[in-house]
Amino acid sequence: MSRRSLIAAILATAVVTAIVSVSVTRITGQTSRPARTSDGKPNFSGVWQVANEANWDLQAHEARAGAVTQRGVYPYAYAEVPAAPVLALGAAAGVPGSIGVVQGDKQIPYTAAAAMRKADNAAHWIDRDPELKCYLPGVPRATYMPYPFQIVQSGPKIQMIYTFANAARTIHLDNVVGPPDDTWMGHSVGRWEGDTLVVDVTHFNDKTWFDRAGNFHSDALHVVERFTPISADALRYEATIEDPKVFSRPWTIAMPIYRRLEPDIQLLDYPCIDFTEEFMYGHLRKQQLVKHWEGDTIAVDIRRKVPPGEQLFDWYGK
Amino acid sequence: MRKRLLPVLGVAGVILAVIVVLKVAPAGSATPQGSRTGWGDPDLQGIWTDDYQTPLQRPAKYATKELFTDEERAELDRQRAGILRRDQRVEVGSERDVAGAYNAVFQSIKHTGKRTSLVVDPPDGRIPELTPAAKERAATDRQFRLALLQATQTCKDNDAACAGGKYGPPSPRRAEVPPFYNTGRLNRSDGPEDRSMTERCMAAVMPDFGGYRRIVQAPGTVSIFYDVGQGQGWQRVITLEQVPHLPSSVRQRFGDSRGHWEGNTLVVDVTNFSPKSDFMGARENLHLVERWTRVDAKTLEYTVTIEDPTTWTRSWTVKQEMSRQDDQANRIYYEPRCHEGNYGLPALLSGTRAEEDAFKAGKGPDPATKDSATDFGTEGGVDALTGGG
Numbered sequence: 001m002s003r004r005s006l007i008a009a010i011l012a013t014a015v016v017t018a019i020v021s022v023s024v025t026r027i028t029g030q031t032s033r034p035a036r037t038s039d040g041k042p043n044f045s046g047v048w049q050v051a052n053e054a055n056w057d058l059q060a061h062e063a064r065a066g067a068v069t070q071r072g073v074y075p076y077a078y079a080e081v082p083a084a085p086v087l088a089l090g091a092a093a094g095v096p097g098s099i100g101v102v103q104g105d106k107q108i109p110y111t112a113a114a115a116m117r118k119a120d121n122a123a124h125w126i127d128r129d130p131e132l133k134c135y136l137p138g139v140p141r142a143t144y145m146p147y148p149f150q151i152v153q154s155g156p157k158i159q160m161i162y163t164f165a166n167a168a169r170t171i172h173l174d175n176v177v178g179p180p181d182d183t184w185m186g187h188s189v190g191r192w193e194g195d196t197l198v199v200d201v202t203h204f205n206d207k208t209w210f211d212r213a214g215n216f217h218s219d220a221l222h223v224v225e226r227f228t229p230i231s232a233d234a235l236r237y238e239a240t241i242e243d244p245k246v247f248s249r250p251w252t253i254a255m256p257i258y259r260r261l262e263p264d265i266q267l268l269d270y271p272c273i274d275f276t277e278e279f280m281y282g283h284l285r286k287q288q289l290v291k292h293w294e295g296d297t298i299a300v301d302i303r304r305k306v307p308p309g310e311q312l313f314d315w316y317g318k
Numbered sequence: 319m320r321k322r323l324l325p326v327l328g329v330a331g332v333i334l335a336v337i338v339v340l341k342v343a344p345a346g347s348a349t350p351q352g353s354r355t356g357w358g359d360p361d362l363q364g365i366w367t368d369d370y371q372t373p374l375q376r377p378a379k380y381a382t383k384e385l386f387t388d389e390e391r392a393e394l395d396r397q398r399a400g401i402l403r404r405d406q407r408v409e410v411g412s413e414r415d416v417a418g419a420y421n422a423v424f425q426s427i428k429h430t431g432k433r434t435s436l437v438v439d440p441p442d443g444r445i446p447e448l449t450p451a452a453k454e455r456a457a458t459d460r461q462f463r464l465a466l467l468q469a470t471q472t473c474k475d476n477d478a479a480c481a482g483g484k485y486g487p488p489s490p491r492r493a494e495v496p497p498f499y500n501t502g503r504l505n506r507s508d509g510p511e512d513r514s515m516t517e518r519c520m521a522a523v524m525p526d527f528g529g530y531r532r533i534v535q536a537p538g539t540v541s542i543f544y545d546v547g548q549g550q551g552w553q554r555v556i557t558l559e560q561v562p563h564l565p566s567s568v569r570q571r572f573g574d575s576r577g578h579w580e581g582n583t584l585v586v587d588v589t590n591f592s593p594k595s596d597f598m599g600a601r602e603n604l605h606l607v608e609r610w611t612r613v614d615a616k617t618l619e620y621t622v623t624i625e626d627p628t629t630w631t632r633s634w635t636v637k638q639e640m641s642r643q644d645d646q647a648n649r650i651y652y653e654p655r656c657h658e659g660n661y662g663l664p665a666l667l668s669g670t671r672a673e674e675d676a677f678k679a680g681k682g683p684d685p686a687t688k689d690s691a692t693d694f695g696t697e698g699g700v701d702a703l704t705g706g707g
Binding site: 037038039045134135136150151152153154155157158159161166167168170174175176177179183184185207263264266267268269271273274277280281284285286287 | 355356357358363507508509510511518519520532534535536537538539540541543552553555557559561564568570571572594645646653654655657658663664667668670671674
């Protein structure tokens with residue numbers, strides 16, 4: 001190759017580079033969003049959300065008639081019918097099926113004692129799931145709850161802001177002193193492995209759950225998360241869960257997370273402390289709003305007259 | 319021809335490449351006012367707090383005095399150090415004693431600041447007068463609160479907390495719905511709504527002049543975590559995109575923030591507040607214009623112009639200087655977990671139900687004669703900075 005063609009080749013490369021640099025700049029709102037940050041890392045800043053059923057149950061499951069069910073005519077689990085807490089909501093309160101997000105053999109490796117507790121948790125979902133009380137969701141659950149979350153990616157700090165319960169966490173990519181106590185959202189320390197953001201999360205309490213199926217952990221929980229770009233608008237999320245008090249070995253969940261592409265997308269408040277006061281404290285009111293509290297038991301009495309014109313035969317009669 | 323075209327394209331490419339690089343980082347690494355982020359925005363990041371104690375409004379005794387001298391600040395610090403309220407007890411074993419349980423450990427006293435008020439406009443350092451309608455709202459609210467206090471020792475003793483009220487038998491108004499969505503402590507515990515936003519773990523308001531902020535930025539976004547109250551912190555996201563505010567039908571406790579840069583200053587317009595949010599009597603009509611400026615490596619200046627024509631007769635402005643805290647050694651613990659550990663609220667409600675049952679059984683006083691609204695915690699020591707007018 002002559003010196004002249006070499007120069008030409010270098011310059012041609014520059015052209016291609018310049019064109020690529022321009023073309024990977026996408027438009028959101030009025031501001032361009034480059035695929036990489038100014039320090040050359042994948043740009044995760046923006047609003048994201050999963051599109052899966054992991055918050056119902058990390059494991060593969062078929063659809064169910066209701067979030068709370070009871071025995072119907074038959075003694076089979078597959079023939080249960082919706083129970084009082086959700087009955088009036090009809091098909092809107094069922095549980096969607098899922099192929100599951102647990103990797104490998106798809107099993108969650110509980111110890112024998114922990115497996116019994118998981119089953120008990122599932123049977124007492126509405127009494128025990130911290131989500132119903134608007135408690136901080138913990139990690140990894142915050143990631144795959146059915147609400148958008150936002151990543152604000154600076155250099156040494158990455159802030160993750162979740163719609164649910166206005167929860168947030170700071171991922172420290174620099175050296176920082178750990179928290180003086182255990183936490184709901186964990187203490188997150190991050191590092192880059194190539195284009196993957198690896199986050200080591202420790203200092204958990206034992207109060208958060210992984211899903212609405214009663215999957216739980218202890219205060220020995222250790223989570224290693226991996227955020228890897230698939231494209232400018234999708235990333236692969238992986239979390240390896242280790243807790244020797246509850247699981248016989250580490251196990252891993254994985255799922256894609258998608259960018260919310262609405263140009264004016266923003267997180268809106270989900271002020272659920274307000275929303276749960278009746279649920280949590282209603283039985284302590286002087287004049288109760290739910291008329292059938294029996295002590296601290298909600299005795300749900302569903303009385304819903306189908307309005308005139310909304311009966312099935314009315315629909316057919318039209 | 320082909321051989322000539324390539325170099326031409328190449329030169330064009332280089333120019334393009336340089337333009338792209340310049341676009342990503344339009345300015346140098348630092349300005350006289352402070353550092354810049356890697357993408358060229360003013361860098362407001364870090365943990366910030368106001369290290370000094372400054373009254374929101376200028377106490378009347380300082381009249382037209384805007385600034386303290388160093389000697390005055392030292393003297394005020396000396397006087398204020400003498401009223402630490404350490405282990406102060408009020409009528410040991412009484413409800414007042416329990417109500418005043420927060421001692422100096424909980425009530426940190428900062429050094430006296432250089433200004434006599436956080437309010438810088440109006441120039442007298444005072445919050446402007448309320449509009450006639452707002453005065454009427456405040457009076458209506460006050461009358462309801464006083465009616466609920468009527469049968470208590472607080473009113474019998476003519477305590478300041480009962481000013482404007484009278485002592486008498488329990489008021490029939492105790493059965494009424496409050497005239498406005500309640501955010502303060504009522505002397506009643508019929509349900510959670512009677513208790514203050516603090517007791518319900520929702521005390522945080524915008525704007526806020528206390529606590530700590532952690533600011534993290536990205537291109538187009540500034541996020542601020544407010545570590546305020548006792549585990550009642552909250553996370554805010556300010557978009558710098560040029561998009562209009564939310565529709566007026568969408569209301570949020572902390573409003574809706576839209577920011578932009580004016581030189582080195584982040585200017586944020588905040589609207590869409592909720593009727594459930596309450597900043598000194600202003601609710602859904604509150605409008606804020608905030609200005610955040612990094613004036614030097616260690617100082618962040620915050621000004622906010624507060625406007626609500628349905629509450630105040632004119633807008634007013636607060637100015638505060640916050641200093642940068644050590645990021646690495648910082649030990650503030652900011653997880654907002656008040657609600658997760660809120661045993662106080664159900665205990666207060668169930669305690670009141672037990673008192674009602676005991677009263678019915680002739681085994682205790684009428685709960686209406688007890689005071690669970692007045693904060694007696696500040697009795698027994700007047701802060702020389704704010705006290706006496």
